[in-house]
Amino acid sequence: MNKKVIIIGGEGNGGVIAACIEDNRKRFGDLEWEVAGFVNDYETQVCGYPVLGGTDDVQELLKNPDYHFMWGIHMIGRNILTEKTFRKVNIPRERFATIVHKTAFVADSAVLEPGVFVMSNCYVGAQARLGQCSLMMANSLVGHNTTVGPLCHFSVGSITSSYITIGLCSDVTLGAKVIEKVKIGDFAVAGAGSLVTHNIPDYEIHVGTPAKFMKRVRED
Numbered sequence: 001m002n003k004k005v006i007i008i009g010g011e012g013n014g015g016v017i018a019a020c021i022e023d024n025r026k027r028f029g030d031l032e033w034e035v036a037g038f039v040n041d042y043e044t045q046v047c048g049y050p051v052l053g054g055t056d057d058v059q060e061l062l063k064n065p066d067y068h069f070m071w072g073i074h075m076i077g078r079n080i081l082t083e084k085t086f087r088k089v090n091i092p093r094e095r096f097a098t099i100v101h102k103t104a105f106v107a108d109s110a111v112l113e114p115g116v117f118v119m120s121n122c123y124v125g126a127q128a129r130l131g132q133c134s135l136m137m138a139n140s141l142v143g144h145n146t147t148v149g150p151l152c153h154f155s156v157g158s159i160t161s162s163y164i165t166i167g168l169c170s171d172v173t174l175g176a177k178v179i180e181k182v183k184i185g186d187f188a189v190a191g192a193g194s195l196v197t198h199n200i201p202d203y204e205i206h207v208g209t210p211a212k213f214m215k216r217v218r219e220d
């Protein structure tokens with residue numbers, strides 16, 4: 001069908017989203033989405049794709065009804081700024097694409113809000129809900145009945161168990177594991193390799209096994 005998507009971000013998360021779309025097209029014959037280009041404030045091209053403008057140009061790009069968007073900006077430990085940038089570009093919910101790699105498993109009863117990205121070999125369990133523009137990187141798992149707020153990020157190999165609640169713009173980072181029924185607040189981080197057995201309050205970074213308070217996220 002070839003619907004056009006513009007990725008907002010750089011070669012980190014944005015490049016992964018583009019690679020996923022290309023792989024779905026080339027290896028799996030899924031032609032629903034094609035990458036039109038990137039929005040980026042610093043580069044003129046990203047991963048070989050043209051940069052169509054900066055974040056100040058998004059309102060102009062929205063005038064073209066053919067364009068949909070994916071949000072790829074996510075600064076671990078600095079997500080107050082991520083969320084502020086997201087609000088600034090002000091893209092209507094219905095203009096986001098939802099991209100799922102063909103090797104991912106998403107339960108029928110799971111809900112993926114607009115802008116969600118699910119990379120290869122991910123698992124999203126029954127009755128799970130992923131909030132708007134949340135990103136699941138390769139081999140990350142979100143268990144059944146877990147509710148994730150908008151703009152969250154699951155790094156490669158993270159395991160988020162069942163009946164967990166995660167707030168706005170938070171992180172479960174590389175290989176971190178979160179046991180069932182834990183609550184992770186807004187702008188919070190489960191550090192790389194951590195085992196989260198207790199709630200993580202808003203704005204806090206916890207690391208280690210079991211995870212303990214490390215510091216607060218940056219506010220700038």
Ligand SMILES: CC(=O)SCCNC(=O)CCNC(=O)[C@H](O)C(C)(C)COP(=O)(O)OP(=O)(O)OC[C@H]1O[C@@H](n2cnc3c(N)ncnc32)[C@H](O)[C@@H]1OP(=O)(O)O
Nearest residue numbers: 076077137154155156173174190191192193194205207208
């Ligand atoms: C496609 C993808 O998914 S890309 C992957 C995305 N990246 C990630 O998921 C990585 C996430 N980052 C982390 O987990 C980071 O370690 C953070 C955010 C928890 C902390 O980062 P920083 O604030 O930069 O901490 P910094 O590197 O300065 O380390 C400070 C101290 O804490 C220790 N430390 C840092 N992270 C951890 C951790 N996860 N577990 C245990 N100790 C840690 C460091 O060893 C260091 O100790 P030292 O002072 O004795 O030398």
